Amino acid sequence: MFYGQHTTQVSASKTFSLPEDFLSDINDDLFITQGFDRNLIIMPENVFVELYQRVTSMNMADPLARLLLRLFLGNATLIPRNSSHEVTLSEQLLKYAELLCGDMAILVGQGDHLELWAQGHWEEQKVDLLDVSKNAYRFSSLNLSV
Numbered sequence: 001m002f003y004g005q006h007t008t009q010v011s012a013s014k015t016f017s018l019p020e021d022f023l024s025d026i027n028d029d030l031f032i033t034q035g036f037d038r039n040l041i042i043m044p045e046n047v048f049v050e051l052y053q054r055v056t057s058m059n060m061a062d063p064l065a066r067l068l069l070r071l072f073l074g075n076a077t078l079i080p081r082n083s084s085h086e087v088t089l090s091e092q093l094l095k096y097a098e099l100l101c102g103d104m105a106i107l108v109g110q111g112d113h114l115e116l117w118a119q120g121h122w123e124e125q126k127v128d129l130l131d132v133s134k135n136a137y138r139f140s141s142l143n144l145s146v
Contacts, residue, residue, distance in 0.1 A: 001112070002114050005108050006021065010104075010105050014088055017085055030079040037125070039122075044112070097116065097121070103118065104119045105118060
């Protein structure tokens with residue numbers, strides 16, 4: 001399970017390293033694709049395949065299903081597992097997430113996947129997440145019973 005926040009640096013060669021904390025949960029190749037919030041989503045292959053199957057089972061006559069498929073698959077990149085634990089980002093994904101070579105980025109664990117954020121975008125996200133007056137109401141419709 002991926003959890004917590006980790007800082008990493010995007011190198012001049014458009015790579016970043018995965019932290020040791022996450023490596024034990026990665027047993028196969030990874031996929032990286034465009035996220036929904038100007039971030040990137042990094043998934044182990046088994047999670048990607050499960051999500052792929054769910055997306056491709058949607059009604060392709062539905063314009064929203066087609067848009068989701070384009071977003072999800074049209075921007076996906078396979079990242080073969082290697083011993084260096086470095087992930088190379090495409091120019092397209094760098095631009096989308098507004099990640100700059102030499103800058104720090106934030107990896108955020110999300111259970112079965114990770115999010116990669118440009119530091120500035122993550123700081124904006126944290127401001128929203130820490131707004132206790134909004135949190136009291138925005139999550140009330142979710143069934144979070146244990």
